[in-house]
Amino acid sequence: MSNFRPALWLAALGLAVLPLVAHAAPRIGAAAPDFVGKDSNGQTVRLGDLKGKIVVLEWTNDGCPYVGKWYRSGAMQQLQRDAAGMGAVWLSIASSPPGEQGYVDGAQANADTSRRNAAPAHVLLDPQGTIARLYGAQTTPHIFVIKPDGLLAYMGGADSIASTRIEDMKRAEPYAREALVAVAEGKPVPHPVTRPYGCSVKYSS
Amino acid sequence: MSRMSSKGMIRTGLLLAAMVAASPALALESAPVASARAVVTLATEANAAEPGKPFRIGLRFRLAQGWHIYWMNPGDAGQAPELDLILPVGAKASAISWPAPLRLAEGPVMTFSYIGEVLLPITVTPAQDAASLPIDAKASWLVCEKICIPEEGSFHLDVPLGTPSPSPQAPLFAAADARIPRPSPYRATLAPDGTLSLSGEGISTRSVKDAWFFPSAWGPIDQAAPQKLTVADGAFSLALKPGQMFDPKASLSGVLVIQDADGRESAFDVTTPGEPSGATARPPPPGTATANPPAGEAAAPAPTSSAGSAPALPRDMAGMAQTLLLAFLAGVILNLMPCVFPILAIKAVAIAKLSGSARSAVRAHALAYTAGALATFAGLGGLLLALRAFGIAAGWGFQLQSPTFVIAMAWLLFAVGLNLSGAFAVSGGFLAAGQSLAGRDGLIGSFFTGLLAVLVAAPCTAPFMGAAVAAALAAPAPLALAVFVAMGLGLAAPYALLALAPGLAGLLPKPGAWMETLKQLLAFPMYAAAAWLVWVASQQAGSDGVLAALAGMVLIGFAVWAFGATAGGRAGWRIGGRSMAAVAAVAAAVILYEIAASPAAPPAADALAGDAEPYTPARLAALRAEGRPVFVNMTAAWCVTCLVNERLALSSERVRKMFADHHVSYLKGDWTRADPAITQFLREHDRDGVPLYVFYGAHGAAPVILPQILTEASVLDELDRLGS
Numbered sequence: 001m002s003n004f005r006p007a008l009w010l011a012a013l014g015l016a017v018l019p020l021v022a023h024a025a026p027r028i029g030a031a032a033p034d035f036v037g038k039d040s041n042g043q044t045v046r047l048g049d050l051k052g053k054i055v056v057l058e059w060t061n062d063g064c065p066y067v068g069k070w071y072r073s074g075a076m077q078q079l080q081r082d083a084a085g086m087g088a089v090w091l092s093i094a095s096s097p098p099g100e101q102g103y104v105d106g107a108q109a110n111a112d113t114s115r116r117n118a119a120p121a122h123v124l125l126d127p128q129g130t131i132a133r134l135y136g137a138q139t140t141p142h143i144f145v146i147k148p149d150g151l152l153a154y155m156g157g158a159d160s161i162a163s164t165r166i167e168d169m170k171r172a173e174p175y176a177r178e179a180l181v182a183v184a185e186g187k188p189v190p191h192p193v194t195r196p197y198g199c200s201v202k203y204s205s
Numbered sequence: 206m207s208r209m210s211s212k213g214m215i216r217t218g219l220l221l222a223a224m225v226a227a228s229p230a231l232a233l234e235s236a237p238v239a240s241a242r243a244v245v246t247l248a249t250e251a252n253a254a255e256p257g258k259p260f261r262i263g264l265r266f267r268l269a270q271g272w273h274i275y276w277m278n279p280g281d282a283g284q285a286p287e288l289d290l291i292l293p294v295g296a297k298a299s300a301i302s303w304p305a306p307l308r309l310a311e312g313p314v315m316t317f318s319y320i321g322e323v324l325l326p327i328t329v330t331p332a333q334d335a336a337s338l339p340i341d342a343k344a345s346w347l348v349c350e351k352i353c354i355p356e357e358g359s360f361h362l363d364v365p366l367g368t369p370s371p372s373p374q375a376p377l378f379a380a381a382d383a384r385i386p387r388p389s390p391y392r393a394t395l396a397p398d399g400t401l402s403l404s405g406e407g408i409s410t411r412s413v414k415d416a417w418f419f420p421s422a423w424g425p426i427d428q429a430a431p432q433k434l435t436v437a438d439g440a441f442s443l444a445l446k447p448g449q450m451f452d453p454k455a456s457l458s459g460v461l462v463i464q465d466a467d468g469r470e471s472a473f474d475v476t477t478p479g480e481p482s483g484a485t486a487r488p489p490p491p492g493t494a495t496a497n498p499p500a501g502e503a504a505a506p507a508p509t510s511s512a513g514s515a516p517a518l519p520r521d522m523a524g525m526a527q528t529l530l531l532a533f534l535a536g537v538i539l540n541l542m543p544c545v546f547p548i549l550a551i552k553a554v555a556i557a558k559l560s561g562s563a564r565s566a567v568r569a570h571a572l573a574y575t576a577g578a579l580a581t582f583a584g585l586g587g588l589l590l591a592l593r594a595f596g597i598a599a600g601w602g603f604q605l606q607s608p609t610f611v612i613a614m615a616w617l618l619f620a621v622g623l624n625l626s627g628a629f630a631v632s633g634g635f636l637a638a639g640q641s642l643a644g645r646d647g648l649i650g651s652f653f654t655g656l657l658a659v660l661v662a663a664p665c666t667a668p669f670m671g672a673a674v675a676a677a678l679a680a681p682a683p684l685a686l687a688v689f690v691a692m693g694l695g696l697a698a699p700y701a702l703l704a705l706a707p708g709l710a711g712l713l714p715k716p717g718a719w720m721e722t723l724k725q726l727l728a729f730p731m732y733a734a735a736a737w738l739v740w741v742a743s744q745q746a747g748s749d750g751v752l753a754a755l756a757g758m759v760l761i762g763f764a765v766w767a768f769g770a771t772a773g774g775r776a777g778w779r780i781g782g783r784s785m786a787a788v789a790a791v792a793a794a795v796i797l798y799e800i801a802a803s804p805a806a807p808p809a810a811d812a813l814a815g816d817a818e819p820y821t822p823a824r825l826a827a828l829r830a831e832g833r834p835v836f837v838n839m840t841a842a843w844c845v846t847c848l849v850n851e852r853l854a855l856s857s858e859r860v861r862k863m864f865a866d867h868h869v870s871y872l873k874g875d876w877t878r879a880d881p882a883i884t885q886f887l888r889e890h891d892r893d894g895v896p897l898y899v900f901y902g903a904h905g906a907a908p909v910i911l912p913q914i915l916t917e918a919s920v921l922d923e924l925d926r927l928g929s
Contacts, residue, residue: 065347065355101352129312138281138314155449162284164347164355193449195423199353200282203312 026135028192032144032152033134037093039122040109045091052148054088054183056176058120059095059132059201061102061140062112065164066198070141071116073166076158079177080119086184092120095132097204102140103127129203139198143176147183154179156194233372234265235342238358242272242348247340247360248324250378251369257333260369261378262362263326264288264301264344266319271350273318276306278421278459280316280428283353286325286346293339295332301325304384305462305472306419311351315429317419324381331366338364386460389473397453398889399426401477403461404440411466413441418475420459424450435907454480525684529691536695573648575697577655579690585659586689590682606879608745609800611843612754615738616793617657619758622731623765625724655697744842744877746800753800757793764789820874822882825901832904834869839887839897842877847896854915863924900924 026033032055036046047055058076060067070076080090094109096102104112109123126132135144135155145154159172179189235247243266250261264286266274275283290298303325306317331338345357391405401418413436420426430446447453456479462472694701735758742750764786771782818824820837828835838855840847854860864871874883876895887897890910898911900923911923 063352065353133313136313164284193424196281197284198282199349200311200314200316202351203314205312 026144026152026155028152028155030152031150032146035131035134037124037126037131039124040104040106040113042106043122045122045124047146048150050089051150054083054086054148054180055146056083056088056090056180057135057144057146058090058092059137059140059142060092061094061096061199061202062104063101064140064199067140069164069166069169070158071118073169075169076141077116077118079180082177083180084119084121086180088180088184090120091122091124092118093124093126093131093137095126095129095137096202097127097129100202102202127204129201132201132203137201139196140201141198142196142201143179145176145179145183145189153183153189154192155196156191157196160194162195162197233362233364234374235360235362238356238360240348240354240356241269242350242354243268243274243346243356245344245346245356245358247342247362248374248377249362249364249372250326250375252372253365253367253369254329254331254338255369256331256335256366258369259328259330261326261328262340262364263324263374263378263381264342265322265324265374265377266346267322268320268348272348273309273316273320273350274323274346274348276317276319276419277301277303278317278419278423280318281314281423283316283318283349284347286344288325288327289343290327290329291341291343292329293332293335293337295335296338297330299328301327302381302385304381305386305460305470308417310429313429322377324377326378326381326385335366338366340364384470384472386472386474389461389475391473391475393475393477395453395457395477395479399445399447399451400442401445401457401475402440402442403475406439408436408439408441410436413463414466415464416441416443417462418443418445418459419462420457424448425455425457426451529687532688532691533695533698536692537698539692539696540699569648570651571700573651574655575694575701577652578659578697579655579693581656581659582689582693582696583686586686590685606745606841606877608742608750609797611738611742611745612750612757612800613797615735615742615754616757616761618731618738619735620761620765622728622735623762625728625731627725628762628765628769658696659693741843741877750800753796757796760789760793760796764793817871817873820872820883820886822886825872828870828872829901834867834903835872835901836864836869837872837874837886837897837899837901839874839876839883839895841875841895844895850896850898850915854917854920857917860917860920863921867924869924
């Protein structure tokens with residue numbers, strides 16, 4: 001019995017922890033809330049299935065001038081391609097409900113992607129705002145970077161200067177890119193939480 | 206554009222026509238930059254300026270119906286207008302004086318905005334030797350309805366020099382002044398939970414009917430969260446919700462808008478003092494985190510509240526020493542708690558065993574026990590901190606929320622009881638009335654006795670250490686661990702004394718036959734504890750859990766018998782007996798695994814028996830919104846104190862009648878299993894464990910926290926006081 005006891009204790013302690021896992025609002029260093037979404041091609045995407053890969057969430061609205069800055073300049077497309085090069089899965093999420101600016105169906109989303117020459121892994125259609133509410137997405141763009149172990153590493157703005165002017169991007173601190181590179185290199189993210197800026201996410205009421 | 210109503214178009218057209226008609230005043234108001242959404246000009250307050258004398262100009266917005274622009278902190282989305290002035294050499298300009306904004310909520314997104322007509326004033330001081338005063342300005346602004354349009358424009362003004370008199374636009378400046386914040390006459394402080402308190406003369410429910418705090422930058426507070434107002438004579442508070450960048454030590458600044466009972470609004474600049482020393486006193490630069498915050502600290506609000514009883518985090522060595530001393534004393538007191546009694550029984554046996562032993566053996570055992578207690582306290586504390594760091598809602602006593610753990614504990618205590626009853630004897634085991642006391646196994650035994658004591662005692666700490674444990678968990682990890690270790694030291698102190706004071710060991714009674722009788726007697730507290738734990742498991746895992754727990758006990762009983770009955774026999778018998786014991790033990794382990802793998806059962810109905818409704822934050826908010834008095838009881842089946850309170854104080858006829866007479870709603874939160882909503886509620890009240898009793902008086906009165914040990918009289922008194 002005396003040899004058996006320590007092992008039992010360890011097992012009991014270990015098992016005791018399991019049922020305690022519970023999710024709250026997204027927090028840096030905590031597990032990113034899991035979700036299931038449909039993409040523009042009708043494919044189901046589950047965050048939990050992407051464990052082992054970096055995942056980037058980008059809230060988008062094609063009509064928003066702040067999103068426009070990032071796509072007119074080509075910076076967002078470049079970031080998407082660089083992310084893919086690092087093995088990251090890029091999810092653009094459209095959370096506008098029907099009738100609001102930024103609402104897209106699958107065909108429109110695909111047309112926008114090819115017109116903008118964008119390179120997301122998926123465009124998720126979230127017209128109910130379910131995923132947006134889960135993450136507390138406030139603006140377009142609003143960026144979240146999730147580490148391969150499923151923990152949230154970054155939430156905030158695409159960069160540091162809130163403006164619709166392309167020329168501001170040169171002198172801005174590229175928060176989203178910085179976070180992505182840090183995660184890919186296994187380093188701590190220098191600014192894990194920053195102010196998201198842009199148009200408000202159009203929540204369905 | 207497409208969203209612009211025809212009415213809006215007509216209105217904009219009329220505005221433009223009116224401005225052209227007013228062309229004589231054009232020198233005092235620039236040509237407009239106009240869209241269907243906004244007509245923007247640069248205007249002066251006076252019709253002439255004097256060299257060297259400050260005067261005001263302002264960027265004037267006239268917005269079409271439904272459109273808005275943003276305050277200096279736009280809120281969760283949007284962007285403030287930007288203005289660049291080009292002034293003659295020697296002239297100076299101030300920053301914009303921002304009038305207080307309005308709140309516009311779009312779902313969970315809150316923005317701080319202006320609608321209709323607004324003027325953003327700037328003070329310009331011409332040079333002493335100015336001969337003329339041309340002012341050029343470039344501005345950009347984001348104008349939003351549901352969609353947002355960035356706009357920009359250039360403005361030119363030639364301000365005449367001469368004796369100033371009010372310009373036709375002066376009333377616009379006066380209107381802006383009414384909403385430009387004045388220095389606050391109130392003293393402002395920020396509590397670690399985000400509550401902003403203001404005190405000063407003239408504050409009453411009449412002078413402060415409604416209030417809202419607009420933070421000057423994104424980050425420190427959740428901008429969309431409600432700000433609950435509590436007003437008393439001479440002071441009021443707003444319960445702000447900490448945001449992503451909340452730092453209780455940093456200064457918080459912003460604009461407070463107060464509405465009195467007559468609907469008049471006043472705006473004040475408010476800045477809380479913050480911590481005076483070091484870099485932490487500076488607010489982080491807007492829009493960035495200053496550093497890579499340790500995981501888990503980033504957004505976790507410190508679990509303290511305005512209730513006043515919360516121990517602040519120790520800021521200096523003296524405070525730290527005091528905290529550690531309190532933790533130590535709490536540990537000592539733990540020895541008297543009911544949930545430690547079964548463990549005391551083990552200790553009593555151990556002490557009895559030590560009677561007459563060599564001093565060195567006594568010391569070694571005492572140290573091993575102390576080490577076990579310390580290691581377990583530190584381990585539990587560390588595990589708790591780690592769980593929190595990963596965003597898992599856990600509280601002190603969390604291990605008892607797992608049915609697997611509870612059942613394993615019940616089995617262990619059952620096995621210990623069997624051993625004390627003499628069902629089997631393991632020579633060298635930690636419970637054996639053995640000879641090889643100084644043996645290695647014996648010391649391991651003492652270590653595990655310490656471990657066991659802590660695991661079972663942990664939930665008992667709540668009444669004495671609830672607030673301190675909560676504070677410790679909010680403190681930096683090394684200090685938090687030190688608090689846990691101090692508690693462990695306290696728990697082990699009586700025993701450790703035996704090691705440190707050799708004379709004491711000599712006072713132990715002489716060994717004899719009485720030891721065997723005592724040992725058998727002490728088996729019964731063990732069985733009682735095991736029975737209690739099975740009942741706890743029944744609350745967590747239902748009747749299946751009870752069956753599993755009892756089946757496991759049968760297996761353990763069999764294993765013990767097979768082991769004990771063959772221990773004295775020939776080698777073959779011994780091997781056979783031990784094999785059977787091993788098979789039974791494995792079967793028990795499989796049962797345990799099954800319990801861990803099976804989904805949690807719904808809460809047993811018994812946990813919510815009586816007149817109580819289950820607690821949910823929404824239900825509490827709804828009842829309070831109705832103005833009903835509410836009694837909240839946070840409890841758990843494994844919390845002995847909670848059960849005693851419920852039986853003796855809360856279930857009495859008189860208390861029930863009092864509840865009914867005063868229409869008190871009784872909400873009960875069952876923390877027997879992990880429940881993040883309840884953990885959250887506990888933390889909001891500086892607690893990290895149950896029990897917790899909070900009474901909310903009728904009509905939004907401030908909540909009162911009742912003591913953790915209740916009597917019928919104390920509950921009735923409290924209700925009487927609050928009810929009248």
